[in-house]
Amino acid sequence: MALLSVKNLQIEIKTRAGVAPVIDDLSFDLEAGESLSFVGESGCGKSMTALALMGLLPEGVGSVAAGSITFDGEELTTATETRLREIRGNDISMIFQEPMTSLNPLFTIGEQIAEVLRAHQNLSRKAAWNQAIELLDAVRIPNAKARVNDYPFQMSGGQRQRVMIAIALACQPKILIADEPTTALDVTVQAQIFDLLQDMRRQTDSSIILITHDMGAVAEMAERMIVMYAGRKAELGPVEDVIANPRHPYTAGLISCVPHILSTLTEEREKLVEVPGIVPPLNDFGKDSCLFASRCQQAQAQCLEARPPEIEFGPEHQSACWRAQEL
Amino acid sequence: MSDNTLLNVEDLVVRFAVKRSRGFGKNAYLHAVDNVNFSVKRGETLAIVGESGSGKTTAALAVARLVKSYQGKVELNGTDLLHLSDEDLRQARAKVQFIFQDPYSSLNPRLRASDIVREPMDSLGNMTETEKSDRIDFLFEAVGLRPEQQRLFPHQFSGGQRQRIGIARALATQPDVIICDEPVSALDVAVQAQILNLLRKLQKDFGLTYLFISHDLGVVQHMCDSIAVMYMGKIVEYGPRLDIFNVPQHPYTQALLSAVPSVDKARRAKSRRILISGDPPDPVNLPDGCRFANRCSTAKDICRRDQPKLDNGVACHFPGAKL
Amino acid sequence: MFRGNTAAMFALIVLGLIMLCAILGPWIYPTDPFDMVWAPFSPPGVDGFLLGTDYLGRDLLAALIHGSRVSIVIGLAAASVSIVIGVTVGALAGFYLGWVEELLMRITEFFQVLPTLLFSMVIVALFGASLPMITLAIGVVSWTAVARVTRSEFLRIRELEYVMASRASGATNSKLMFRVILPNALPPIIVQAALMVGSAILFEAGLSFLGLTDPNVVSWGQVIGSNRQYILDASYTVTIPGLAIFVTVLCISLVGDGLNDALNPKLRSR
Numbered sequence: 001m002a003l004l005s006v007k008n009l010q011i012e013i014k015t016r017a018g019v020a021p022v023i024d025d026l027s028f029d030l031e032a033g034e035s036l037s038f039v040g041e042s043g044c045g046k047s048m049t050a051l052a053l054m055g056l057l058p059e060g061v062g063s064v065a066a067g068s069i070t071f072d073g074e075e076l077t078t079a080t081e082t083r084l085r086e087i088r089g090n091d092i093s094m095i096f097q098e099p100m101t102s103l104n105p106l107f108t109i110g111e112q113i114a115e116v117l118r119a120h121q122n123l124s125r126k127a128a129w130n131q132a133i134e135l136l137d138a139v140r141i142p143n144a145k146a147r148v149n150d151y152p153f154q155m156s157g158g159q160r161q162r163v164m165i166a167i168a169l170a171c172q173p174k175i176l177i178a179d180e181p182t183t184a185l186d187v188t189v190q191a192q193i194f195d196l197l198q199d200m201r202r203q204t205d206s207s208i209i210l211i212t213h214d215m216g217a218v219a220e221m222a223e224r225m226i227v228m229y230a231g232r233k234a235e236l237g238p239v240e241d242v243i244a245n246p247r248h249p250y251t252a253g254l255i256s257c258v259p260h261i262l263s264t265l266t267e268e269r270e271k272l273v274e275v276p277g278i279v280p281p282l283n284d285f286g287k288d289s290c291l292f293a294s295r296c297q298q299a300q301a302q303c304l305e306a307r308p309p310e311i312e313f314g315p316e317h318q319s320a321c322w323r324a325q326e327l
Numbered sequence: 328m329s330d331n332t333l334l335n336v337e338d339l340v341v342r343f344a345v346k347r348s349r350g351f352g353k354n355a356y357l358h359a360v361d362n363v364n365f366s367v368k369r370g371e372t373l374a375i376v377g378e379s380g381s382g383k384t385t386a387a388l389a390v391a392r393l394v395k396s397y398q399g400k401v402e403l404n405g406t407d408l409l410h411l412s413d414e415d416l417r418q419a420r421a422k423v424q425f426i427f428q429d430p431y432s433s434l435n436p437r438l439r440a441s442d443i444v445r446e447p448m449d450s451l452g453n454m455t456e457t458e459k460s461d462r463i464d465f466l467f468e469a470v471g472l473r474p475e476q477q478r479l480f481p482h483q484f485s486g487g488q489r490q491r492i493g494i495a496r497a498l499a500t501q502p503d504v505i506i507c508d509e510p511v512s513a514l515d516v517a518v519q520a521q522i523l524n525l526l527r528k529l530q531k532d533f534g535l536t537y538l539f540i541s542h543d544l545g546v547v548q549h550m551c552d553s554i555a556v557m558y559m560g561k562i563v564e565y566g567p568r569l570d571i572f573n574v575p576q577h578p579y580t581q582a583l584l585s586a587v588p589s590v591d592k593a594r595r596a597k598s599r600r601i602l603i604s605g606d607p608p609d610p611v612n613l614p615d616g617c618r619f620a621n622r623c624s625t626a627k628d629i630c631r632r633d634q635p636k637l638d639n640g641v642a643c644h645f646p647g648a649k650l
Numbered sequence: 651m652f653r654g655n656t657a658a659m660f661a662l663i664v665l666g667l668i669m670l671c672a673i674l675g676p677w678i679y680p681t682d683p684f685d686m687v688w689a690p691f692s693p694p695g696v697d698g699f700l701l702g703t704d705y706l707g708r709d710l711l712a713a714l715i716h717g718s719r720v721s722i723v724i725g726l727a728a729a730s731v732s733i734v735i736g737v738t739v740g741a742l743a744g745f746y747l748g749w750v751e752e753l754l755m756r757i758t759e760f761f762q763v764l765p766t767l768l769f770s771m772v773i774v775a776l777f778g779a780s781l782p783m784i785t786l787a788i789g790v791v792s793w794t795a796v797a798r799v800t801r802s803e804f805l806r807i808r809e810l811e812y813v814m815a816s817r818a819s820g821a822t823n824s825k826l827m828f829r830v831i832l833p834n835a836l837p838p839i840i841v842q843a844a845l846m847v848g849s850a851i852l853f854e855a856g857l858s859f860l861g862l863t864d865p866n867v868v869s870w871g872q873v874i875g876s877n878r879q880y881i882l883d884a885s886y887t888v889t890i891p892g893l894a895i896f897v898t899v900l901c902i903s904l905v906g907d908g909l910n911d912a913l914n915p916k917l918r919s920r
Contacts, residue, residue, distance in 0.1 A: 041515040142605070156606055157379075186378035187542065188603055191586035195602060213516050216545075216588030220595070243590050257520035259549030261587055263594035265572045269549055272524050275517035278485050391818055420820040433811035437833050447819030496815065 001073070002029035003174060003207060004053070009067035011045075011052055013282075014060075020282040022048045022062065024231045030207050032174065037210040037222035037239070039254065043279045045231040046211045050177045053209075054094055055084035072174070090120045093168040097180040099160035103152040109136070109163045110148035116170045135166040139196060158189035162196065169200060176200075177209045182217070194221055215255050219243055224316070227251045230280055230291040233310070237317035247311075247319035247327055249296050250275070290322065298323050333369040333536050334390070334504050338362050339399035341382070341389045345611050355611050359385040361560040363399075364637070367504065372530070372537040374551035376544060376583075380607065381557040387506045387540045391423045392416060403503060421451040421500035428509040430489035434481040440492050441467075441477035447499040466495040469532075470525060487518035494525065498533070506538045511546060523549060544587050548572050556580050559607055559618040566640040576646040578623050579603075617644070658908025661901035668898055672722050675715035683713040683868045691884045704873070704887045705880050713873045714894055720869035721851050721895070724785055725902075728850035731789025733843050736796025737832075743797070744804025745827050751801075758797050766791040767856060774862045781864055788853045792846060799842050803835035837913035844906035848899040855895050870895050 011023035023045045030036055038046045051057050053069060055076060069076040071092065076084070096102045104112060113135055114128035123131065129148075136144035139162040152160055161181060168176055178197065182190035198221070201208055210221050218225050218239060225242055227235040227250060235248040246252040253275035277295045284291065293303040302322050310318045311325065321327070341360040360382045367373040377383040388394040390401050392408055401408045403422060411419055424447070427433035434443055441463050448459045467474060470491040481489055490510065497505050507526065511519040523546065529535055541547050547554060554571045556564040556579065564577040575581045582601040589595055603622045608614055614621065616631040623630065625648045635642045681687065686707040694702040694710075701710040743754040770787035777783045807813060808831060816830050855871030857863060863872050870891040877887035 041517055159606075187544070188378060188582060188586045190588075191600060192602055194588070195600070214588065215590050219590045220588040240592075244592075253517060255590060257517050259523070259545045260590055261545050261548055261572065261584065261594065262589075262591050263597050265548060265569055267569070271527075272520035272549070274520045274524060276521070278487065278515070278518065393814055393818060417820045417822070420818055423818075425815060425818045427811040427815060429811055433815055435812040435816070435830060435834070446816060446821070450816075450820035450822075450825070493815075496819070500819065 003032040003034075003072060004030040005068075005070040006053075007068045007070070009049075009052065009069065010065040011048060011057065011062055012065045013048075013058070013062040015282050017283045020285045021065070022231045022282070022285065023052065024285060026067070026231075026233055028226055028233070028236060030175065030209065033201070033205045033207055034224065035201060035208045035210065035222045037212060037218045037225040038228055039212060039215065039218055039225055040228035040234075041213060041254075041279055043230075044228040046228050047179055048231075049228070050094065050179050050209065050211055053175075053177060054088055054092060055079070055081075056088075086120075089116055089168075089173070090171045091173055092175045092177065093171070093173040094177040094179065095161070095164045095168045095181050097183050099157050099164055099184060102164055103160055105152050108149050108151055109155070113148075113163070113167050113170055116167050120171045131170075132166075135170055136163070138169075138200075139163070139166045140192075141166075157185055158192060161185060161189075161193055165193070165196065165200070169204070169206075172204055173206055175207045175209065177211070179211045180213070181210075183212075190217075197221070215243065215258065216260065227254065231285050232291065232307075233318075233320060234292065235317075235319045235321075237313070237319075241317055247313055247317065247324045248292075248321045249298050249323075249327065250292050251319075252327070253295075290320075298327075331369045332366045333404060334367040334538070335400070335402040336363065336365050336386075336390060337400040337402075338364060339386065339389060339401065340397045341385050341394060342397045357610050358560050358613070359610075360389060360396075363555075363557075363560075363562055365555050365562065365565060367536055367538060368552075369503075369536055370530070370534045371552040372539050372550055374539040374541060374547040374554045375557055376541055376547050376554060377557035378542060378583075380559070380610065382560040383540050383542075383557050384508055386557070387425075387508055387538060390504075390538065391420075391425055391506055393425070418451060421447070422503045424497035424500065424502040424505050426490075426493050426497050426505060426507045426510045429513050430486045430493060431481075431513075433493050434489055436481055438480075439477065440472070440479050440481070440484070443481070443492055444495045444499055447496060451500055462499065463495075466498055469498070469529065470495045485518075486514050487521055490514060490522050491525065494522075494529070498529070504536050504538060506540070508540045509542070510539075512541070512543060519546070526550070544572075544584060556583070559610065559613065561618060561642060562637055563619065563643070564641045565637060570640070574647075576641040577619075577643045578625055578648065579619050617642075655908045655911060657904050658911075661904035661908070664897065665901045665905060668718060668901070669722065671715055672718040675718065679712060679715050681709050681712040683708060683716045685709070685712075691880070691887075693884070694886055694890075701890055702884075702886055704877050705884070710873070710887065710890060713868050714870070714891060717868045717870045717873055717891065718894070718898075720781070720867050721854060721871070721898070724781065724788070724854045724869070725847045725851040727785045728788035728792070728853070729843055729846040731786060732793035732846055732850075733796055733839070735789065736793035737800050737839060739793070740797040740800025741804055741827055741832060741835075744801040745808060745823070745831070754797075755801070758794050761791065762794045764791065766853075770853070770857065771860070771862055774857065779862055779864050781867065784854060784857060784863065787857075788850050792849065792853070796839065796842050796846070799838050800835060803838060804831055807831045807834050838910075840913060841906050841910040844902060844909055848902035848906070851895060851899055851902075 007027050009023055009026045010021055012019045013022050038049060040046050052064065057063060064077045110129060110132045113132035117123045117128040117131055133144050133148050136148055141147055141159060141162055182193050197208060212218060222239050225239050226233055227248060229250050235242060235251045242251060243255060246255060253273060256273040257275055259272060275295055280291055288307050289305060290303040290308050293299040308320045308322045310320045312318050339360055340362060342356040342358045344354045345357050363386055365373060375383040375386060385394060389396045396409055408419055444463050444466055445459055448454055464474060467477060472491055511522050514522060530537065539550050548568060551568055553567050555562045558579050564571060564580045571580060575584055582603045585598050585601040605622045608618060608621060616633055617635050620626040620630040625645055629644050635644050687709050688703050688707050690703060690705050690707040692703040694700065704710055739754050739758060743751040770791050773787040774784060813826060813830055816826055854869060858869050858871030859875040861875055863869060873891040874888050881888050
């Protein structure tokens with residue numbers, strides 16, 4: 001049985017115009033130790049999925065309307081707040097995009113890591129502190145014993161993100177959700193963070209859900225990927241497969257609209273493939289049609305009339321496109 | 328200096344005084360840009376790449392005289408911009424225009440799109456109102472906006488459309504050089520391609536010269552003709568596009584290139600990721616020798632002692648060394 | 651947005667009525683507030699005087715209506731004075747930085763630490779208690795808050811890229827200051843200005859209560875001041891003008907709050 005299983009998840013948020021499904025009929029499984037990646041533009045529901053898994057949907061605005069999230073055999077959508085609090089940080093933890101604001105500026109990083117340990121694992125003050133030093137060392141902060149007394153402002157962006165990873169990993173979670181963990185960081189720092197995450201995964205055998213818009217990062221980090229568009233799953237499959245043979249025009253667009261550094265560069269510079277337009281507004285999200293049709297070169301009449309079903313290509317690869325066969 | 332060099336920057340230094348809580352008397356200085364030299368040929372694109380704190384944006388702002396330089400020369404068509412008096416400088420600004428990173432904060436929220444594009448023509452030049460309106464119509468079409476969108480306010484546009492307005496504004500005074508400061512890094516991936524294609528098309532159609540500032544090496548390789556790689560205020564490597572990307576000489580450039588994640592299987596198989604350890608040095612207390620020495624795995628004693636000069640396009644004592 | 655705020659809308663309506671009263675009052679109720687029309691201390695509603703008479707037998711309703719003009723005019727004028735001084739000082743300090751900012755902010759702090767009531771009393775005592783002088787005195791002691799708000803907005807906005815874009819396209823300093831930054835800095839200044847009107851009315855009342863006012867014009871504060879000895883015998887002579895001040899200032903504050911919500915872009919986007 002999968003570690004995490006999401007079935008027909010529907011999340012609605014209230015907008016001025018009414019209720020819109022920001023996540024629309026999303027299903028996927030996550031195995032223990034697996035690395036899965038969500039890709040898409042902003043406003044496609046990637047972060048909302050992460051928040052739903054954490055039970056952290058914005059209160060009074062977003063709610064689970066249908067479907068289920070099963071973690072280790074336990075249903076999360078109906079779990080009590082107390083139970084969710086136990087799971088958060090302990091079994092499922094999350095790191096965020098902005099390392100500059102996700103640490104409390106008034107406490108030392110040691111205090112902030114120890115706090116999590118004490119809350120979840122009932123460690124003594126001393127034991128928690130010692131483990132905080134070990135964790136800092138594990139995320140490769142040099143001279144951890146001294147730096148544990150530093151305040152967040154004394155650290156660089158990359159170091160803060162490592163502290164966030166240390167906090168997230170403090171209780172050896174089964175799932176680590178990383179929401180654009182390196183978007184605010186330099187590329188050489190990103191390489192260090194990715195390297196660290198890969199190592200951590202190998203050592204602790206936890207699963208990683210990486211949320212990103214960078215196909216390159218997906219290719220380096222993940223085994224399977226889900227391409228999200230306008231709250232719906234556009235394509236799901238093994239990373240190598242999807243990148244080599246994208247079965248959804250949106251995936252193909254995301255791959256070819258970015259200028260990539262190739263193994264050998266030549267004088268030739270092709271015009272980049274454009275995906276015209278932008279993600280549709282929220283109030284169009286529930287429509288019974290392909291939401292990508294307005295931006296799609298391949299769109300036909302059928303695409304505007306009904307929502308495409310998920311078509312299987314082999315056991316692992318699915319695409320929600322009426323013309324997936326032809327691509 | 329060859330004949331069609333349009334912009335020539337020599338020994339540019341930009342420094343900021345930093346207040347240090349301890350100690351009296353002498354001010355400490357942060358050399359954001361330290362003895363930087365580069366030149367751009369007419370109709371070409373020079374990219375300055377580097378990570379945060381490398382001084383690339385400061386260098387660009389100094390070229391446009393939007394920050395004060397401490398010393399050096401910025402020659403545009405033979406005129407040194409750094410020594411112009413106030414009124415001459417104001418007029419010279421027509422020749423150097425800027426495209427900003429953030430399409431949200433770079434447009435005045437209280438002006439209509441057409442007025443944003445009109446502003447440079449109002450401040451500079453002596454066009455009649457009809458000429459200005461005609462030029463606005465022309466520019467809106469050139470950047471791919473519809474004429475009826477001229478009446479709208481910035482918040483009624485998407486990020487990509489706002490960046491198009493910013494580009495139209497930069498083109499308004501027919502500048503010689505356009506400085507693009509991370510023009511797509513705030514945009515969604517799918518929109519980036521639209522803007523990059525537009526910038527290349529405009530360059531071809533109008534013979535524009537770009538100074539392109541970016542941290543995204545994929546974008547840079549697509550846009551530029553030559554590249555300057557900056558680290559801690561210095562240019563560490565400078566050369567034509569293919570040289571830098573295919574045979575990087577400086578260890579920092581090598582590490583930077585290897586850090587970019589790629590969808591190209593061949594590249595991933597071929598290249599080994601070079602992780603650079605540690606952190607950059609304190610920019611106020613720079614070491615005597617090479618600024619990259621403390622993170623460089625090939626550093627020898629001489630690297631910690633003497634600062635390497637930019638020679639043959641690379642500032643390193645052991646260029647081309649395998650990391 | 652503003653319309654959705656019931657309290658502010660209600661306050662605006664009440665304020666409108668008060669203004670209407672101030673403008674049209676002397677025509678609808680022409681009784682001279684200085685005329686002794688009846689016996690002193692006639693309670694409200696008795697003998698045909700809706701709000702009664704004061705210790706000299708003057709009609710309180712007439713005083714209230716005629717006094718509203720002075721109170722409101724002084725409130726508006728003094729607020730304008732402080733806005734003009736405050737915006738100028740704040741804009742220059744926030745735009746030029748360096749020694750200009752240092753100097754102007756030290757001056758601002760100097761005015762901030764002055765005991766405002768005493769200082770304005772000194773001005774009025776020295777230069778005479780005419781209406782323009784009272785207005786000026788209030789304006790001079792209350793501009794510092796505006797200067798601070800303006801400066802902080804300027805400091806924020808001057809770093810935004812569209813200001814740099816204007817500079818890059820050759821805008822002069824005065825254009826940057828007054829055509830680019832100031833319009834974008836206005837929302838909090840407008841809110842501050844609205845609140846300023848309220849506090850200026852209070853200030854004027856305070857000054858006239860102390861007798862520092864033009865004896866030939868009637869204002870709410872002055873009515874309270876001249877009747878204060880009889881507060882125990884005829885409390886209504888003090889309570890009624892006091893209520894007028896209270897209601898007016900409260901309404902202005904509510905409108906100011908409403909403006910704040912309506913003009914605050916962070917709240918607006920919700």
